[in-house]
Amino acid sequence: MTRARLVIVVCIAILNIWSISSLYSSLHQAGELTNEYILYRQIAWITIGWVVLAISSFINYRLYFDLSLFLYIVDLALLIGVKFLGKEVMGARRWFSFLGMNFQPSEFSKVVTVFILARFFSQSFDKNIFVKKVLLPLGLVLLSSFLIFKQPDLGTALICIFVFFLMGLSSSIKKKYFVFCLITGILITPLGWRFLKDYQKKRLLVFLNPNCEPLGAGYTILQSKIAIGSGKILGKGFLSGTQNQFNFLPERHTDFIFTVVAEEWGFLGSLFLLIIYYLILKNILAITKEAKDDFARYILIGTAYLFFLHIFINIGMTLGMLPVVGLPLIFLSYGGTHLFFNFFLLGVVFNISRQ
Amino acid sequence: MGNRLTLRVIVGGFLIIVFGLFYFQIIRGDYYLKRAKSNYVKIINFPSIRGSIFDRRGILIARDKPIFNIAVIPYQIKGKRKSLFEKLAEVAGVDKKIITINYQKNFQNVFSPVEVLTNVDKLKALKIKEVFEDNVLIRITPQRYYPFSYLYSHVLGYVKKAEVIYQDIKKYGYSPSQRVGVRGVERFYDQFLRGEDGVELIEVDSRGEVMGFLGKRSKKKGNDIYLTLDTRFQEIAYQSLGNFKGVIIVMDPHTGEILSLVSKPSFDPNSFIEGKDVEYILKDKRKPLINRAIQARYPPGSIFKPVVAVAGLEEKVINPHTTFFCSGKFTLADTEFSCWSRHGQEDLYDALAHSCNIYFYNLGLRLKVERIAKWAKIFGLDKKTRIDLPFENKGLVPTRSWKRKVKKRGWYAGDTVNLSIGQGYIEITPIEVAVFISAFANQGYLVWPHLLKKIKESPFITKRKLSLGLSKESIEVVREGLRQAVAREDGTAHLLSLLGLDIAGKTGTAQTRGKAHGWFAGFFPYQNPKYSVCVFLENGGSSYQAVKVTYQLLKKLKEENLI
Numbered sequence: 001m002t003r004a005r006l007v008i009v010v011c012i013a014i015l016n017i018w019s020i021s022s023l024y025s026s027l028h029q030a031g032e033l034t035n036e037y038i039l040y041r042q043i044a045w046i047t048i049g050w051v052v053l054a055i056s057s058f059i060n061y062r063l064y065f066d067l068s069l070f071l072y073i074v075d076l077a078l079l080i081g082v083k084f085l086g087k088e089v090m091g092a093r094r095w096f097s098f099l100g101m102n103f104q105p106s107e108f109s110k111v112v113t114v115f116i117l118a119r120f121f122s123q124s125f126d127k128n129i130f131v132k133k134v135l136l137p138l139g140l141v142l143l144s145s146f147l148i149f150k151q152p153d154l155g156t157a158l159i160c161i162f163v164f165f166l167m168g169l170s171s172s173i174k175k176k177y178f179v180f181c182l183i184t185g186i187l188i189t190p191l192g193w194r195f196l197k198d199y200q201k202k203r204l205l206v207f208l209n210p211n212c213e214p215l216g217a218g219y220t221i222l223q224s225k226i227a228i229g230s231g232k233i234l235g236k237g238f239l240s241g242t243q244n245q246f247n248f249l250p251e252r253h254t255d256f257i258f259t260v261v262a263e264e265w266g267f268l269g270s271l272f273l274l275i276i277y278y279l280i281l282k283n284i285l286a287i288t289k290e291a292k293d294d295f296a297r298y299i300l301i302g303t304a305y306l307f308f309l310h311i312f313i314n315i316g317m318t319l320g321m322l323p324v325v326g327l328p329l330i331f332l333s334y335g336g337t338h339l340f341f342n343f344f345l346l347g348v349v350f351n352i353s354r355q
Numbered sequence: 356m357g358n359r360l361t362l363r364v365i366v367g368g369f370l371i372i373v374f375g376l377f378y379f380q381i382i383r384g385d386y387y388l389k390r391a392k393s394n395y396v397k398i399i400n401f402p403s404i405r406g407s408i409f410d411r412r413g414i415l416i417a418r419d420k421p422i423f424n425i426a427v428i429p430y431q432i433k434g435k436r437k438s439l440f441e442k443l444a445e446v447a448g449v450d451k452k453i454i455t456i457n458y459q460k461n462f463q464n465v466f467s468p469v470e471v472l473t474n475v476d477k478l479k480a481l482k483i484k485e486v487f488e489d490n491v492l493i494r495i496t497p498q499r500y501y502p503f504s505y506l507y508s509h510v511l512g513y514v515k516k517a518e519v520i521y522q523d524i525k526k527y528g529y530s531p532s533q534r535v536g537v538r539g540v541e542r543f544y545d546q547f548l549r550g551e552d553g554v555e556l557i558e559v560d561s562r563g564e565v566m567g568f569l570g571k572r573s574k575k576k577g578n579d580i581y582l583t584l585d586t587r588f589q590e591i592a593y594q595s596l597g598n599f600k601g602v603i604i605v606m607d608p609h610t611g612e613i614l615s616l617v618s619k620p621s622f623d624p625n626s627f628i629e630g631k632d633v634e635y636i637l638k639d640k641r642k643p644l645i646n647r648a649i650q651a652r653y654p655p656g657s658i659f660k661p662v663v664a665v666a667g668l669e670e671k672v673i674n675p676h677t678t679f680f681c682s683g684k685f686t687l688a689d690t691e692f693s694c695w696s697r698h699g700q701e702d703l704y705d706a707l708a709h710s711c712n713i714y715f716y717n718l719g720l721r722l723k724v725e726r727i728a729k730w731a732k733i734f735g736l737d738k739k740t741r742i743d744l745p746f747e748n749k750g751l752v753p754t755r756s757w758k759r760k761v762k763k764r765g766w767y768a769g770d771t772v773n774l775s776i777g778q779g780y781i782e783i784t785p786i787e788v789a790v791f792i793s794a795f796a797n798q799g800y801l802v803w804p805h806l807l808k809k810i811k812e813s814p815f816i817t818k819r820k821l822s823l824g825l826s827k828e829s830i831e832v833v834r835e836g837l838r839q840a841v842a843r844e845d846g847t848a849h850l851l852s853l854l855g856l857d858i859a860g861k862t863g864t865a866q867t868r869g870k871a872h873g874w875f876a877g878f879f880p881y882q883n884p885k886y887s888v889c890v891f892l893e894n895g896g897s898s899y900q901a902v903k904v905t906y907q908l909l910k911k912l913k914e915e916n917l918i
Contacts (some may be wrong), residue, residue: 170364227391229379230387233384267381270376312368
C-alpha cells in the first residue's frame, strides 16, 4: 500500500468514528437516545462502504472509460424514473424506496458526472475541440443537472455544474472556452429564478437577509450559527452542546452535522476536521503522479473537486456564508447513498493508484 | 494539467472556511455563547378554530367551543414536578395518575407547554392559577361540540387530535396539535374545515423571562360548511324510526340533495371528543358506529322489482299487459317457490301494486340472470353512489361468473328466481336504493346524492347526473305501478294514501337470517316529485313496519308544513 492510500484509509477511519459519535450525540436528547435505528443504519452503511471500497479498488478504472456513456444513460433513466416512481419526502422526489432502504439517484449522478467529464476531457480530438470537449460535455452535464434540479435538489445540480467548470479550468483545454461559458451562464442565470421552487427562492432570499423569516429557513441558519459560534475555541465537549441537546437544530444528523462537531469540539476540533479533509484531498491529488493516463488523472481531479465542493458548500452554509442548498458533509452526515458512492469513488482512486 | 491549480482552489476554499470559523467561534464566540445560553425558545402552538357546520337553514350543528386547560412547561418545573403534580391533583380534585398520564402523552419538548388537565371548569382553572402562579399556564383551546349529539352522528362524524395519526398526514400540512375529522363530513370536508394552526416562537432566558420574539405564523380559521340537511327533517326521521335499527333517507330526486339521513342505532359524537363512554360505543353489539345508510348492504327484497320490471320492458320480453297467473305457488324442477298471497291473473301494474312474486319469477326466468344483472348495474346497484361521506360500500349484483369465482358453483335457475324478487345473493345499500328509486321520480336519471350545500358563502352547485337511457314508456309504466301500490286499496303501501301526498313507491320484505328486513322506497308528489324517501328497518319484521314508519315520518313532516 502506498503512503497516499494509507493516509486516506486512516483519515476515513477517523471520520467514520467521528460520524458515529456525532450522530450519537445528535440523537441524544435530555439524557435519552432517540431514533437509535439511525445510528445502527449508519454503522451498517459504513461497513458496507468499506466492502464497496475494497471491491471497486479491484475493478480496472479503464472500464469506466468505456462504460461512461452507458452509465450516463442509466443515470438519466434513474433521474426520470425517480420523478414518477420515487418516494415523496417534504415535497421533493429524490429517493427510490427499496426494501426499506432509500436510494438517491442524484448521488449516482455526481459519480457519473466525474466519469463522463474525465472521458471527454481525456479523449483526443483533432478539430472542433470547443464543441467536442466543452459544449458537448457541458450539454450532458446540464441535462442531468436540470433533471436533478427539478426533483428539486438545487445543491446537487449546482455541484455537477461546478465540477464541470473546475475540472475544465484544471484541464489542458484552453481556459478561455470555459470562461466564455461561465460568463454566458452567469448572464442568463436570472432566467432560472422562475424555475425555482418557492422554498428554494425563500432559502436564497433568507441567505441574503437571514432575519426576514426567523421561523423558516432563517431559523435554521441562526440556530446553526449560534451552535457553531458558542463552541468557541475548545468546544463544549461530547454530549454537552446545548443547541444540539435541546433540539434547536432541525436536520442536524444529516446536512447540519457540522454544527454538532463545531459546538462540541470548538474551533480546534473544526480545524482538525478540516485538516483531515485536506489530507484526503491532497493525497488523492498526489496519486496523479502515479496515474498512467489522462483519464485517470481527470478522475482524481474530479473526485477531489467533488469532495471539496461538498465540504466547502456544506460548512459554508452552516456558517450562513452560503445559501442552504441541502448537501451532505461527506463521510460525516447520515445517509446511505452518499456514503456508498463516496466509498466507491475512493475505491476507483485506489485502483488508479494500484495500476 | 492543473494539479497545482486544483490544490490551490482547495486550499483557498479551506482558508475561507477557517476564516469563517475563526470569525464565528473566536471573534464572535462570546456573543454566540451568550445567545446559546439565553436561547431557550418557547414554541407555542395556537390551535386553529375549525369551521362550523350548519344545516340548510343555517342552524349550527357542529362548532368549536372554548375549554380551559391547565398546562405546565417542563423546563420550568424541572426537579419539582412530582410535588407540583401532587399538589395540583389535590387542588383540582383529580387523581394524580391522570395528570401524570396526560403529561407523558402530551409532552413535546422541554420548552413547549404540556397540557396536564383538560376541560377544567373556568373558576377552578382560575383558582389553580392563583395557587400555582407562574408554574402553570391556563390555555384556552377550542373543542369540538355537536349540539344535536345523537341526531347527526353518522353524518358529521367527529374529530380527533392529529398527533395519533400524525406520521401519515403530516405531508398534507397538519401539525400534531391539530384536529382531523375521522368520520363523516368532518372527515370528508376536513381540508376546508380544518384551518391552520398558529405558531409563536418566543426566546426566553433560563428563568423563563421573555427575551425576544422570533416570529409567528398566525392561525387561520377553517371554512364554515352548510349542509343540505334540514334539522327538523332529521329530528322527525330520528323519532319516526323509534326503537328500530335502520335508516331513513329523504332526498331531492332531481338534485340529489339529501334532506335527512338517519341511521340507527346512533351514538353521541361528543363522547369521542371528551373521551367518555368510548369503550362502550365500540363494544356495543348493535354496532352504532356503522352508518347503515352507506356502509352496510342488505338484500333488497321486493323493492328490487321495479328494476326487474324496467329490464323486462326494455328488453322487450314483456309488455305492460303481459299477464302471468299467480296460484300462490311456483314450481321449478323440484323446488317450490311461493308468493305471499294468491293473486290470480296479474299484469305488470297489478304485480307492482301487489308485489306479486310469481309474476316476477316468470319475468325473471324470461330475462335470465345476465339481463337482470345488466339492468341492476345500469341502476348503479353495483357501484358506490359517491356520496360525500367516507367509507361508502357498494352493492353486490350477482352474475354467473361472480358465482363461479366466489362461490365456486354454477348458476342455477333457482338463483335467477330468487334474484328476480331481490333475494339470494343480491345486496345493496340504502343510499343506492334512494338513488335508484329517484330515477323513477326524475324521468330516468341517476343523481349524485350529496350533503354539501355551500362552503363559506360560495354555493356548491352540481349538475352531475347520469341518464339511464330508458324509454319514456318504461318509466311511465313502472311509475304507474308504483303509484298503484299506494293508491289502490289492495296495494301493499295503501296506508300511505291516507296522507293525501300522492305517493308512489314500493315495499319490500327481505328474508334474511333472523327477522326479515323491512323496506319502503318511494317518491311524491306523483305528478311532480319533490322528495324521494327510503326507509329501511334492519330485522324490522316486514315491509308493513317500514310503511308504518314512513307514514309516521311523512305525517309529521306534513303537519309541520315542511313538505
